[in-house]
Amino acid sequence: TTLVQLGSFLLFIKPKAYYNILLQLAISSKMPSAKEELKEQLKASPSFRAELKDKLKSALLSKVPEARPIVYNFDSYMVTDVQPGQLRVLEVDERLVLPTNTLIRLLVTASDVIHSWAVPSLGIKMDAIPGRLNQVWLTINREGVFYGQCSELCGVNHTYMPIVVEAISPRAFLTEYVKKWIQ
Incomplete structure (x- = not known):
């Protein structure tokens, strides 16, 4: 299920229905040239659909006041001296x-x-x-x-x-x- 915010509406939709909803929004657009252009891009370009999906998700997170992003850099290295209970060649110094x-x-x-x-x-x-x-x-x-x-x-x-x-x-x-x- 995908959570999408369109204006003040939140939609919960299944992934296969996602593009159909975007296509319906494009068809209901009032500008005929923009409507046709968006309709063709939605049909033809998987990368455009993926980019649009990511933009909608990031817009959702940026508009919800409680959603505060936590950002940190992370590096980890393999532990060569494993302790009992640790998995050899799979354990790291920082999870x-x-x-x-x-x-x-x-x-x-x-x-x-x-x-x-x-x-x-x-x-x-x-x-x-x-x-x-x-x-x-x-x-x-x-x-x-x-x-x-x-x-x-x-x-x-x-x-x-x-x-x-x-x-x-x-x-x-x-x-x-x-x-x-x-x-």
């Missing part, structure tokens, strides 16, 4: 901690070569490209620890690039982690 049941926007880039940031159990795989900022929206439905790895052959140390996402309740996230970032 990415995210709240559950929250719309999250991840921005990923790389500083050296192309990587692919993948956490299969969360359904995330996105390229990290030097000089480019890629984004993905996600909502984690349950608490837990989710493991992933770089899934792009990026060099000699490709097999030593694990990813660990720890999902915790929004209350725990706010009390523990936001206090750290504000200080």
